[in-house]
Amino acid sequence: MRRLERWIITGISLVFLTSIFLYVRTGEEKSAGEEAQVASETRTQFPLVEVKEVIPDIILDIRYATADNFTGKVLYPSADCFLLEEAALALKAVQDDLKEQGFRLKIYDGYRPFSVQKKMWEVMPNPNYVADPQKGSMHNRGCAVDVGLADMEGRDVEMPTEFDNFTEKAHRDYQHLTADAIAHRRILKEAMERRGFASIRTEWWHFSFKASQNKPVLNIPFEAVKSVVPGRN
Numbered sequence: 406m407r408r409l410e411r412w413i414i415t416g417i418s419l420v421f422l423t424s425i426f427l428y429v430r431t432g433e434e435k436s437a438g439e440e441a442q443v444a445s446e447t448r449t450q451f452p453l454v455e456v457k458e459v460i461p462d463i464i465l466d467i468r469y470a471t472a473d474n475f476t477g478k479v480l481y482p483s484a485d486c487f488l489l490e491e492a493a494l495a496l497k498a499v500q501d502d503l504k505e506q507g508f509r510l511k512i513y514d515g516y517r518p519f520s521v522q523k524k525m526w527e528v529m530p531n532p533n534y535v536a537d538p539q540k541g542s543m544h545n546r547g548c549a550v551d552v553g554l555a556d557m558e559g560r561d562v563e564m565p566t567e568f569d570n571f572t573e574k575a576h577r578d579y580q581h582l583t584a585d586a587i588a589h590r591r592i593l594k595e596a597m598e599r600r601g602f603a604s605i606r607t608e609w610w611h612f613s614f615k616a617s618q619n620k621p622v623l624n625i626p627f628e629a630v631k632s633v634v635p636g637r638n
């Protein structure tokens with residue numbers, strides 16, 4: 406009799422433990438599946454892409470990730486370039502066009518979180534060079550890019566000035582330059598305009614993708630972008 410009782414108790418315990426195990430396992434699988442779905446939906450809806458993913462042979466020289474910029478401060482935690490997907494795809498078309506002429510694009514800046522815009526405005530409150538945070542920059546919308554030209558080996562070619570030169574020498578109509586600098590400035594502008602980018606009067610390197618200019622200002626930090634955008638890291 407005692408042996409039978411023991412068998413019954415063992416049997417009941419086994420059934421109980423198995424059902425708990427199955428219940429917990431099913432729950433875990435379900436939540437992992439839900440998480441994966443949320444992550445993939447976030448990626449689909451997320452507005453920014455990593456430019457290096459879209460254009461692997463582009464050259465990055467992200468100055469605001471170093472102190473080598475007009476503020477003298479490191480403003481980005483990593484030397485990455487993000488843009489709205491439509492702008493990144495248009496930029497890829499520019500790079501393909503330029504390669505046929507023996508040039509590659511070199512990027513100095515792309516998407517810029519709004520919090521960084523405010524820091525720049527504190528240093529340079531001049532709307533000719535830094536967009537007033539009241540309006541927000543096209544860089545904050547993920548549709549502006551600061552670019553120069555390099556040759557096929559990645560060496561800089563002569564441009565009117567270095568990046569972020571805030572003098573009239575960087576103005577689009579400035580003419581007291583070498584023939585090479587004028588030619589490269591024109592080649593860059595024509596290539597960008599052909600694919601839907603607009604230039605501005607005061608900076609030869611700045612272009613914004615016209616179709617995206619009404620998009621909202623974003624203040625997503627680089628760290629958060631990198632956690633969503635599938636990247637190299």
Ligand SMILES: [Zn+2]
Binds near residue numbers: 544551
């Ligand atoms: Zn710019």
